[in-house]
Amino acid sequence: MNKKIALIRGDGIGPEIVEQAVRVLDRVAAKYGHSFSYSEVDMGGAAIDKWGDPLPEDMLRLCLESDSVLLGAVGGEKWNQLPGDKRPEKGLLRLRAGMGVYSNNRPARIWPQLADASPLRREIVMQGIDFIIVRELIGGIYFGEHRTTEENGSTVSEDVMRYSEEEIERIGRIGFETAMKRRRKLCSVEKSNVLDTSRLWKKVMHRLAQEYPEVELSDMLVDNCAMQIVKNPAQFDVIVTENMFGDILSDEASMITGSIGMIPSSSLGAGSLGLYEPIHGSAPDIAGQDKANPIGTILSAAMLLRYSFGLDKEADAVEAAVGRVLDEGYRTLDILPKGEGAEGCTLVGCKRMGELIANRL
Ligand code: IPM
Ligand code: MG
Numbered sequence: 001m002n003k004k005i006a007l008i009r010g011d012g013i014g015p016e017i018v019e020q021a022v023r024v025l026d027r028v029a030a031k032y033g034h035s036f037s038y039s040e041v042d043m044g045g046a047a048i049d050k051w052g053d054p055l056p057e058d059m060l061r062l063c064l065e066s067d068s069v070l071l072g073a074v075g076g077e078k079w080n081q082l083p084g085d086k087r088p089e090k091g092l093l094r095l096r097a098g099m100g101v102y103s104n105n106r107p108a109r110i111w112p113q114l115a116d117a118s119p120l121r122r123e124i125v126m127q128g129i130d131f132i133i134v135r136e137l138i139g140g141i142y143f144g145e146h147r148t149t150e151e152n153g154s155t156v157s158e159d160v161m162r163y164s165e166e167e168i169e170r171i172g173r174i175g176f177e178t179a180m181k182r183r184r185k186l187c188s189v190e191k192s193n194v195l196d197t198s199r200l201w202k203k204v205m206h207r208l209a210q211e212y213p214e215v216e217l218s219d220m221l222v223d224n225c226a227m228q229i230v231k232n233p234a235q236f237d238v239i240v241t242e243n244m245f246g247d248i249l250s251d252e253a254s255m256i257t258g259s260i261g262m263i264p265s266s267s268l269g270a271g272s273l274g275l276y277e278p279i280h281g282s283a284p285d286i287a288g289q290d291k292a293n294p295i296g297t298i299l300s301a302a303m304l305l306r307y308s309f310g311l312d313k314e315a316d317a318v319e320a321a322v323g324r325v326l327d328e329g330y331r332t333l334d335i336l337p338k339g340e341g342a343e344g345c346t347l348v349g350c351k352r353m354g355e356l357i358a359n360r361l
Helices: 014-032 045-051 057-064 088-099 112-117 165-180 196-209 222-231 243-256 295-308 312-327 350-359
Strands: 002-010 035-040 068-073 103-109 130-136 146-151 154-159 185-190 216-221 238-241 266-268 274-276
Touching (some): 002 014, 002 057, 014 068, 014 350, 045 088, 057 088, 068 088, 068 295, 088 274, 103 165, 112 312, 165 185, 165 196, 165 238, 185 196, 185 222, 185 243, 196 216, 216 222, 222 243, 238 243, 266 295, 274 295, 295 312, 295 350, 312 350
Parallel strands (some): 002 035, 002 068, 068 274, 185 216, 185 238
Antiparallel strands (some): 103 130, 103 266, 146 154, 266 274
């Protein structure tokens, strides 16, 4: 199989982690007889420095002309003073919207090797953590009008949250379809006791439920969900929610699995072109020090193989290689147990972790 992958190395630890994911992809290509070619795309802070724009048009075009896109992370202190529409994050939002990837899939599952890294009590972890957050990615408050004005000598800001039935329905379908492939439990998360968008959300989910009689649909208010994720995470199979709620809940969900550094994500729209990125940020404090955990990005590359290229066997192999390296006790700093638990573990840097995973393929 010949495929073109756009690489967005990005800012902070982005370049180091993407390098390791490419190492793994190259090993997959060599082993299974594929050929992957890469195009380099500037986005975020790197693009601001080079082009004065977080996502120049021709960079977006490079992504649209590729078979899929792999992204490290964007953003950093250096660009924080820029106005909202010039910030690195705006590049990411424009990329998501430009690619039309409305469905963001963020798995929260505990690797048994890392059970001790979870901040939750052991008896809660032992009940199992294995759920997916399906997050609407190109609508809601992220994409409504943002405005700051002066009124009677005071500064006033507003951000508009807007959803149409169609937008809710298409992500709702992904939620139901995802649940059908799993344990058939879907939890729709909203704030329908306060927000109109949430009341519409709930109505559309229940209408859709009639098409999926095998799926058990439940409703949960987002504040309660934040609590339930730490109290009883085993209850969840698939969570479907709007953009900002999904952003917040997915950070929480990642933490209970041990480290945000382990969690990949896929974002898809109507076709097979997808955007794959770890859910963590650019971690400028450890950038360039070979301390970052590349596993979230490597697992994102595995999702890319699976969902954009249909290469299930290859994706399974990458995930198994990660498991093997963890079995052997190799840990980056973020997943290294403290104290006694560290016995039998070996601390490795970003590069070595990537090398080990590629070698176990
Ligand atoms: C994420 C990130 C982004 C988001 C930021 C960087 C714009 O937090 O992917 O979760 O809020 O979507
Ligand atoms: Mg986030």
